[in-house]
Amino acid sequence: MSGKEKKLDLPKIPEGLTALDVPDYEWADEHEISDSIIEDCGIHNQSAYKPCFDRVVFQNVVFRGTSLRKAEFTDVRFVNCDLSNIDLSEVILHRVSFHNCKLLGMDITGSTLRNVWFEQCYADYAVLRFTNAKGVKFEKTSLAKADLSNMTIAQFYMKEANIDQAQFSQTKLGGVDISSCEFNAIGAGLEDLRRCIISPAQAITFAAHFGLVVDDGTN
Template sequence: MSTKKVKIEAPKIPDGLKPLAVSEVEWPDEHAISDCVMQDCSITNQSAYKACFDRVVFNNVVFRGTSLRKAEFTDVRFENCDLSNIEMSEMILHRVAFHNCKLLGMDITGSTLRNVRFGQCYADYAVLRFSNFKGVSFEKCSLAKADMSNMTLANLYFTETNLDQAQLSQTKLRGIDLSDCQFDGLGVTLEDVRGCIISPAQAVVFAVKLGFVVNNGE
């Protein structure tokens, strides 16, 4: 069984963006940052509410003790960044790309993502619950033990992604293709997985999880 894949729009970032030094970074509430590149720096103990980022590239940036609740990111790219344990709940992402980023424990509870691509990212223990994803892909990522419960999904794609022990309860997976994912177990119910696409080997995992006794013919 296969589904037609919807194209995910890439960030629209112009050439020749100006560099922005970390010493110039101050993010008061509802502050806007646009048309710049931040690279090779550490952003520590920043807190901003409803900040806006447009046409920004973050390259090799480490975020520590940072909170960006209800931030908006449009046409933004994160490359080789560390956003572990960052608090970004209720944010809005549109045409955003994360490549080779560390997202361990990142909290994006209640966020809205449109046209977002995660490539080779480590997002174990990430908190994505109550978020709305449409046009989002995870490519060669790890989401082991991530909290993805109570999410609304459309056009979500996984490629060679680790979902082991991820919590997906109350998230409807109908039409979502999990057949290319790796996991020994998922936090799901029968109603959650109804209509999702899985491999024959994964069918055994789901059967055991849901309480069926699998007869292997021996």
């Protein structure tokens, strides 16, 4: 559910982070990276199970063919990164922000999100199904054709997001304000949309979606 927007807890990033040279770094299962900045590089064809990232900044990093399943990210910021098609299924994101990132096809199925902010990102075709999300905001972010089905949500905010053809089946949107969002159609049933906040123009779109006829009084 959602109501009046509550302020998210943003990543707590200390000063004086240590620069980490990724090409010389050996990725390993259950390894921890903390108090570091990783920038201006590519992370390609890497796989690690249950790695832990604490107080880390990723800036201008391109991920390719990367899998970080069941990873834990706490106080992490991604800036100008490309995480397209990354496998982040069953991860834990706590106080994490994504700014101007490319997240096309990113898979975070079955994950836990707490205080996560997506700002000016491209997350078309992203997969968030079966995700437990509390304190999550999509701001000026594209989620066209993304899969947000079967999510459990609270304090869930969407501001000026593109959700055209996004799938919300079995995700209860009661109290969620999508009135500033852009879409021609979304995948959701009547029960999913009950008490969802929409604009008058969107009401006409939904009426057509459910086969209703709106009488404007001119006939």
